[in-house]
Amino acid sequence: MPAPVASPVADLGQWPVPISELFYSFQGEGPNLGRRALFIRFRDCNLTCGYAAAPGSANTPATGTMRCDTEYTWNGAKHDLSTGVQHLTPQQIWDELMRLDPSTTNPGLAAVDLIVASGGEPLLRKNALLYLANQAVSTGRRMEIETNATITPGANLIAAGVAFNAGLKLASSAVPRSRRIKPAAITAIQASGQARWKFVVCGPDDVAEIAQLQAQFGLTEIWLSPEGTTAAAVIEQMRRAAVPALEHGWNLTTREHVLIWGDERGK
Numbered sequence: 001m002p003a004p005v006a007s008p009v010a011d012l013g014q015w016p017v018p019i020s021e022l023f024y025s026f027q028g029e030g031p032n033l034g035r036r037a038l039f040i041r042f043r044d045c046n047l048t049c050g051y052a053a054a055p056g057s058a059n060t061p062a063t064g065t066m067r068c069d070t071e072y073t074w075n076g077a078k079h080d081l082s083t084g085v086q087h088l089t090p091q092q093i094w095d096e097l098m099r100l101d102p103s104t105t106n107p108g109l110a111a112v113d114l115i116v117a118s119g120g121e122p123l124l125r126k127n128a129l130l131y132l133a134n135q136a137v138s139t140g141r142r143m144e145i146e147t148n149a150t151i152t153p154g155a156n157l158i159a160a161g162v163a164f165n166a167g168l169k170l171a172s173s174a175v176p177r178s179r180r181i182k183p184a185a186i187t188a189i190q191a192s193g194q195a196r197w198k199f200v201v202c203g204p205d206d207v208a209e210i211a212q213l214q215a216q217f218g219l220t221e222i223w224l225s226p227e228g229t230t231a232a233a234v235i236e237q238m239r240r241a242a243v244p245a246l247e248h249g250w251n252l253t254t255r256e257h258v259l260i261w262g263d264e265r266g267k
């Protein structure tokens with residue numbers, strides 16, 4: 001098949017991107033906690049949470065207390081990144097999401113009105129996101145992007161009305177500050193008026209660092225999110241985070257899908 005030809009009005013829907021999984025679940029975190037949602041999990045990430053640098057081998061030990069819970073999307077030293085990954089055009093992604101929406105086959109059900117893009121790092125695929133955001137808007141749906149907030153989204157994506165669940169990474173991730181804190185991206189996402197800042201908390205040191213970032217960048221709408229891939233760990237971290245969150249004026253989310261399904265994929 002000949003390669004697609006770029007046109008001035010680029011058809012953003014035709015360029016394939018690597019997708020780790022597409023699924024239908026509840027939004028497990030943040031302001032839309034508990035709402036039914038259609039998820040797109042993109043492959044690849046520009047960060048390496050848990051490790052100071054990309055691990056050289058499967059045995060490279062993680063040194064951060066905060067560890068990525070989706071290493072299978074980016075850590076090629078430990079996982080075969082091609083397993084289960086599909087290269088889909090944004091148009092195919094949208095078609096598959098609509099297939100996952102039970103209202104497509106049963107019009108008696110309410111349509112799933114929330115699309116969640118996660119990864120990996122979804123802002124590595126801005127054109128795909130823009131196509132999907134436009135599809136969402138034109139079908140009366142909203143879209144949220146779970147991002148590490150190190151990449152500027154660009155005016156088009158902001159104008160498309162997406163919300164950013166912007167999860168800045170802290171020292172506990174072991175990623176050097178210069179890689180995880182990108183002032184231009186943070187400023188653009190905050191200025192969009194569409195950001196909810198979400199911090200995964202593992203311990204008391206995280207609280208001071210969040211307060212510092214809030215002051216430095218004027219972050220509004222802060223959410224703490226408990227680290228953990230088991231229900232017991234999530235509940236324990238929520239108990240520890242509750243008082244600091246109330247004292248600092250921050251919100252606290254749980255991770256509903258972990259409470260229900262542990263760290264099962266595609267949930």
Ligand SMILES: Nc1nc2[nH]cc(C(=O)O)c2c(=O)[nH]1
Pocket residue numbers: 025026027028029116118119146257267
């Ligand atoms: N149910 C569910 N909700 C989520 N919200 C954010 C998720 C993520 O992995 O970014 C996620 C996830 O993996 N599952």
Ligand code: SF4
Pocket residue numbers: 045046047048049067068069070071119120121148169
């Ligand atoms: S930014 Fe998110 S996906 Fe990327 S390594 Fe960190 S936790 Fe994992």
Ligand SMILES: [Mg+2]
Pocket residue numbers: 069070
């Ligand atoms: Mg997750």
